[in-house]
Amino acid sequence: METQIKKLDYEAVDMDIIEEAGRVLKEGGLVAFPTETVYGLGGDALNPASSEKIYAAKGRPSDNPLIVHIAAKDDVYRIAKEIPKKAERLMETFWPGPLTLIFSKTDLVPLKTTGGLSTVAVRMPSDKIAQELIRAAGGFVAAPSANASGRPSTTTAAHVAEDLNGRIEMILDGGQAVIGLESTIVDVSEEKPVILRPGAITKAMMEAVIGPLEVDQAVLQADSGIKPKAPGMKYRHYAPRAELTIVEGETERVIAEVNRLTSQAELTGKRVGIIATDETAKRYEKGLVRSLGARSCEEEISRHLFEVLRSFDETDVDYIYSESFETAAIGQAIMNRLLKAAGYRVIEVGK
Numbered sequence: 001m002e003t004q005i006k007k008l009d010y011e012a013v014d015m016d017i018i019e020e021a022g023r024v025l026k027e028g029g030l031v032a033f034p035t036e037t038v039y040g041l042g043g044d045a046l047n048p049a050s051s052e053k054i055y056a057a058k059g060r061p062s063d064n065p066l067i068v069h070i071a072a073k074d075d076v077y078r079i080a081k082e083i084p085k086k087a088e089r090l091m092e093t094f095w096p097g098p099l100t101l102i103f104s105k106t107d108l109v110p111l112k113t114t115g116g117l118s119t120v121a122v123r124m125p126s127d128k129i130a131q132e133l134i135r136a137a138g139g140f141v142a143a144p145s146a147n148a149s150g151r152p153s154t155t156t157a158a159h160v161a162e163d164l165n166g167r168i169e170m171i172l173d174g175g176q177a178v179i180g181l182e183s184t185i186v187d188v189s190e191e192k193p194v195i196l197r198p199g200a201i202t203k204a205m206m207e208a209v210i211g212p213l214e215v216d217q218a219v220l221q222a223d224s225g226i227k228p229k230a231p232g233m234k235y236r237h238y239a240p241r242a243e244l245t246i247v248e249g250e251t252e253r254v255i256a257e258v259n260r261l262t263s264q265a266e267l268t269g270k271r272v273g274i275i276a277t278d279e280t281a282k283r284y285e286k287g288l289v290r291s292l293g294a295r296s297c298e299e300e301i302s303r304h305l306f307e308v309l310r311s312f313d314e315t316d317v318d319y320i321y322s323e324s325f326e327t328a329a330i331g332q333a334i335m336n337r338l339l340k341a342a343g344y345r346v347i348e349v350g351k
Helices: 015-026 048-058 073-079 085-094 128-137 157-164 203-210 251-267 298-314 331-341
Strands: 004-007 031-033 040-044 067-069 099-104 119-123 170-173 184-187 194-197 243-248 272-276 288-291 319-323 346-348
Touching: 004 015, 015 031, 015 040, 015 128, 015 170, 031 128, 031 157, 040 048, 040 128, 073 119, 085 099, 085 203, 157 170, 157 298, 243 251, 243 331, 251 272, 251 319, 272 298, 288 298, 298 331
Parallel strands: 004 170, 031 170, 067 119, 099 184, 243 319, 243 346, 272 288, 272 319
Antiparallel strands: 031 040, 099 119, 184 194
């Protein structure tokens, strides 16, 4: 099929294009669209055939649940059986925005959309184009990240086209995603809320609203063999084609170790990519160095992470070494994505 790419301007959204994209979704087709986090691959969330098309287009395992996107808060009551009081407070504080909540589902949501689970993941994006598209499509759009399964998520329309051109009907181009990392996911279907995926809405931010939250062990550890309750919990994600390893420890030791590993690899004819920051990039003696931005600006690092991971696929590097980015704020979300991209390969060099 031919994938149409439609450019949109946030200052004056072309509603004719939005209505056309909405019709595609209503008729069972797929449309990739921008959100404030990453680009999503949209299908009609209430049509099981659309969800099957999403899995097929991405090459995504069918037990990996999809997130249902809504544009009106009241719509959550049509697809969620129970809305706990803590969930209501989170919705009041962080919706619309980069927060996904998991509820027990109603029969309105097909099991094909939820990966066979009795729960449904719901998000209300703040992105204007996303909101208008959801309304035009009927109010419920299932949308995982718009990338081939296992690849780095997409933060531009060009990234989407690279992975999905010819597999979907339309791409709405709204420029680069602002945040660059997928939404925070919190399971509120049990008595105590649990963070299943970190994001821009941090644990501290949510605890200020509802009190203590637990963090699932899969956030910063290797995935278990359990059935995933949220996207990104079980399967390999975000990975560039070259083997990625994180080097963790005190800055001077990290730089020295990466320089040693790079020299060692080049002696055997291998090419190395290095993920650094503005503060350290010039201190790497060899290799293809990419900076995520200033370490002091986590938002800049998160916005560029997937873009940099994808950029190495355009080169012939064999190995990639990355600095670590664990911090008290969204650094946990950045590390969650990096660890999964690396298959949990970490070299610790002392602290």
